[in-house]
Amino acid sequence: MKSFVAALTRHPLSLAGTAIATAAAILFLTFFILDLMGMHGHPYSGILAYLIVPALFVFGLLLIPLGLRRARRRAAGAAEFPVLDFNQPQVRSRFLVFFVLTVLNVVIIAAATYKTVEVMDTTEFCGVTCHSVMEPEYTAFQRGPHASTRCVDCHIGPGAGWFVKSKLSGSWQVVSVALDLYPTPIPTPVHNLRPARETCEQCHWPQKFVGDRLKVLTRYDDDEANTPLKTVLLMRVGGLAGRQSQGIHWHVDPANTIRYRSDESREEIFEVELTSRDGRTDRWFAPGADEGEAATAGVWRTMDCVDCHNRPSHTFRTPEREVDHALETAHIAADLPFVRREGLRLVGVTYADKAAAEAGIRDGLAAFYAAEYPELARERAGDIAAAAQALHEGWSSNVFPGMKVGWNTYPNHIGHESSPGCFRCHDDMHETADGRVISQDCESCHSLLAMEETEPGILATLSP
Numbered sequence: 001m002k003s004f005v006a007a008l009t010r011h012p013l014s015l016a017g018t019a020i021a022t023a024a025a026i027l028f029l030t031f032f033i034l035d036l037m038g039m040h041g042h043p044y045s046g047i048l049a050y051l052i053v054p055a056l057f058v059f060g061l062l063l064i065p066l067g068l069r070r071a072r073r074r075a076a077g078a079a080e081f082p083v084l085d086f087n088q089p090q091v092r093s094r095f096l097v098f099f100v101l102t103v104l105n106v107v108i109i110a111a112a113t114y115k116t117v118e119v120m121d122t123t124e125f126c127g128v129t130c131h132s133v134m135e136p137e138y139t140a141f142q143r144g145p146h147a148s149t150r151c152v153d154c155h156i157g158p159g160a161g162w163f164v165k166s167k168l169s170g171s172w173q174v175v176s177v178a179l180d181l182y183p184t185p186i187p188t189p190v191h192n193l194r195p196a197r198e199t200c201e202q203c204h205w206p207q208k209f210v211g212d213r214l215k216v217l218t219r220y221d222d223d224e225a226n227t228p229l230k231t232v233l234l235m236r237v238g239g240l241a242g243r244q245s246q247g248i249h250w251h252v253d254p255a256n257t258i259r260y261r262s263d264e265s266r267e268e269i270f271e272v273e274l275t276s277r278d279g280r281t282d283r284w285f286a287p288g289a290d291e292g293e294a295a296t297a298g299v300w301r302t303m304d305c306v307d308c309h310n311r312p313s314h315t316f317r318t319p320e321r322e323v324d325h326a327l328e329t330a331h332i333a334a335d336l337p338f339v340r341r342e343g344l345r346l347v348g349v350t351y352a353d354k355a356a357a358e359a360g361i362r363d364g365l366a367a368f369y370a371a372e373y374p375e376l377a378r379e380r381a382g383d384i385a386a387a388a389q390a391l392h393e394g395w396s397s398n399v400f401p402g403m404k405v406g407w408n409t410y411p412n413h414i415g416h417e418s419s420p421g422c423f424r425c426h427d428d429m430h431e432t433a434d435g436r437v438i439s440q441d442c443e444s445c446h447s448l449l450a451m452e453e454t455e456p457g458i459l460a461t462l463s464p
C-alpha cells in the first residue's frame with residue numbers, strides 16, 4: 001500500500017491527478033447523498049454535480065497513468081511498461097488495491113453517466129443552460145399548459161433512437177451556441193421534430209372523443225371604460241365517435257391521412273391530399289398550384305397534431321391578447337380610463353432591452369395620466385404603477401430583442417386570428433378538379449353563440 005501511494009505521488013502530474021480525482025469523488029458522493037435525501041438545490045447544482053464534477057473525476061484519473069509513465073521514463077534506462085511478476089507479494093497486493101479502486105471508479109462513472117443523462121433531460125438544462133438562446137421558448141413554456149411536462153417529452157420522446165439523434169444534433173447546437181453561430185430568431189417550424197404520434201400521444205390520444213367544448217373569450221374595447229366584450233364559441237372538437245370520427249379532430253383519425261405541399265414556413269399551402277378510410281384519394285389545389293412549375297414546388301408533409309397545435313407549449317400572444325389577459329386577471333385595474341388603449345400603444349413601441357421597456361412603459365403611462373387625468377394620477381399612483389408593471393411583464397414574455405423575437409414572430413395556427421391558421425386550407429379557394437372546396441363555413445368548426453357582446457344572452461341563460 002505504501003509503495004502504491006509512493007508510486008502515485010512520484011510525479012507531479014499523477015499527484016495532481018490523484019488529488020483532483022479524490023476531491024471530485026468526494027464532491028460527487030456528497031451531491032449524490034444530498035440528492036438522495038431530497039435536497040435538490042438550484043438547477044445549476046445538478047449541472048455542476050452531474051456534468052462538471054464527473055468530468056473532473058475522469059480528467060484526474062487520466063492524469064495518473066500519464067504521470068506514472070513520465071516518472072518511469074525519467075528513471076533512466078527503465079522499461080516503458082512495468083514488468084508484473086505475480087510471484088512477488090508486493091506486486092500482488094498492489095494489483096489488488098488497483099483492482100478494487102478501478103471497480104469503485106467504474107461504479108462512480110456509471111452512476112455519474114446515469115445522472116448526467118437525467119440532468120440533460122431536465123427542463124432546466126434545456127431552458128436555463130442555454131439561457132439566452134432558449135429564453136423565448138422557456139419563458140412561454142413556463143406560462144403555458146405544459147409547464148409541468150419536460151422539454152424532452154415533446155422534443156425527444158421515448159426510445160434510444162431519437163435520444164441519440166437529438167444528442168448528436170444537440171452537440172452541434174452546443175458548439176453553435178458557444179461560437180455564436182445559431183440563427184436569431186430560432187427558425188420555426190422545426191423541420192426535424194419527432195412525429196407527434198410518438199410524442200404528444202404518450203399523454204393524449206386522437207381516438208379520444210372530446211365532443212363540443214364551450215369557450216368563453218373576454219376581450220376589451222379601446223374606449224374610456226375598457227368595456228369587456230364576450231365572445232362565446234361552441235367548439236366542435238369532436239373525435240372518434242363509434243367508427244366514424246367527426247369535428248375538428250377528424251383530421252387525426254388514424255383512418256384518414258392528410259398530406260400537404262407547402263412552402264418551407266408552412267404558411268402557404270399549395271396542395272392538400274386526403275386518403276380516407278375507404279382508400280379514396282381527394283386532391284385540392286390552391287389557385288394555379290396544379291400548373292407548370294408550381295405543380296411540383298414546395299415540400300410535402302403528413303398532417304399531425306402540430307400542424308394545428310404548433311404552439312402547445314411556446315404560446316406567444318398578440319399584444320391585444322396579452323393586454324386583455326392582464327385586464328381579465330386583474331393585473332391591470334380595468335377601471336383606469338383608457339388603460340387598454342394606452343397599454344397597447346406602449347407595449348407596441350420598440351425598446352432596446354428589458355430595462356428600457358420597463359422605464360418606457362412606466363414613464364409613458366404615468367405621463368398619460370398626469371396630462372389627461374391629473375387628479376387620478378395622484379390618487380391612484382399605485383394602481384398605475386401596477387398596471388405598468390403588468391404591461392412590462394407582458395412585453396418581456398413576448399419580446400426578446402437579444403434573440404430578435406418580437407410580437408408575432410411565431411404565429412399560432414389554432415384558429416385564424418393571429419395568423420391564417422386553419423384558413424391556410426379552409427379558405428374556400430383550395431379546389432378539387434370537380435370544383436369542391438375546403439370549406440370556410442363558420443358553423444363547421446364552431447357555433448358562434450356571441451361575438452364581442454357586452455352582455456350575451458347565451459351567458460345569461462347558462463348562468464342566470
Ligand code: HEC
Pocket residue numbers: 123126127134137138141146149150151152153154155186187188189190191193306309310311312313314410
Ligand atoms: C407540449 C410539447 C412541447 C414542450 C413541452 C416543449 N416544446 Fe418546444 N416546441 C414544441 C413544438 C410542437 C414546436 C414546433 C413548432 C413548429 O414546428 O411550428 C417547438 C419548437 C421549439 C423551438 C423552436 C423555435 C420555436 O419556437 O418554434 C425551440 C427552441 C423549443 N421548442 C425549445 C423548447 C424548450 C427549451 C422546452 C422546455 C423548456 C420546450 N421546447 C418544451 C413542443 C414542445
Ligand code: HEC
Pocket residue numbers: 145146149150153154196199200201202203204305306309312
Ligand atoms: C408528458 C405528457 C404530455 C405530453 C407529451 C403532451 N402533453 Fe399536452 N397536456 C398534458 C397535460 C397534463 C395537459 C393538461 C394541462 C392543464 O389542464 O392545464 C395538457 C394539455 C394540452 C392541451 C390543452 C391546452 C389548454 O390550453 O387547455 C393541448 C391542446 C395539448 N395538451 C396538446 C399537446 C400536443 C400537441 C402535444 C405534442 C406536441 C402534447 N400536448 C404533449 C400533457 C402532455
Ligand code: HEC
Pocket residue numbers: 196200201204205206210213215235237248249251252303304305306307308309414415
Ligand atoms: C385540425 C387541427 C387540429 C389537429 C390536427 C389536432 N387538433 Fe387538437 N384541437 C384543435 C382545436 C381547434 C381544439 C379546440 C381548441 C380550443 O378551442 O382551445 C383542439 C383541442 C385539443 C385538446 C383540448 C381538448 C379538451 O379537452 O378541451 C387537446 C388535448 C388536443 N386538442 C390534442 C390534440 C392532439 C394530441 C392531436 C394529435 C393527435 C390534435 N389535438 C390534433 C385542433 C386540432
Ligand code: HEC
Pocket residue numbers: 215217219231233414415416417422423426439440441442443444445446448451
Ligand atoms: C376551419 C375551422 C374554422 C372556420 C371555418 C372558422 N373558424 Fe373561427 N375559429 C376557429 C378556431 C379553431 C378558433 C380558435 C378558438 C380558440 O381561441 O381556441 C376560432 C376563433 C374564432 C373567433 C374568436 C377570435 C378571438 O380569439 O377572439 C371568432 C370571432 C371566429 N372564430 C369567427 C369566425 C367566423 C365569423 C367564421 C366564418 C367566416 C369562422 N370563424 C370560421 C376555427 C374556424
Ligand code: HEC
Pocket residue numbers: 236245246247248250251258260269272274303307308413414415421422423424425426437438439444445
Ligand atoms: C392542411 C390543410 C388543413 C388545415 C391546416 C386544416 N384543415 Fe380542416 N380539413 C382539411 C380537409 C382537406 C378537410 C376535408 C374537406 C372535405 O372533405 O370537404 C377538412 C375538414 C375539416 C372539418 C370537417 C370534418 C368532418 O367532420 O368532416 C373541420 C371541422 C375542420 N376541417 C376544422 C379545421 C380546423 C378547426 C382547423 C384549424 C385548427 C383546420 N381544420 C385546419 C384540411 C385542413
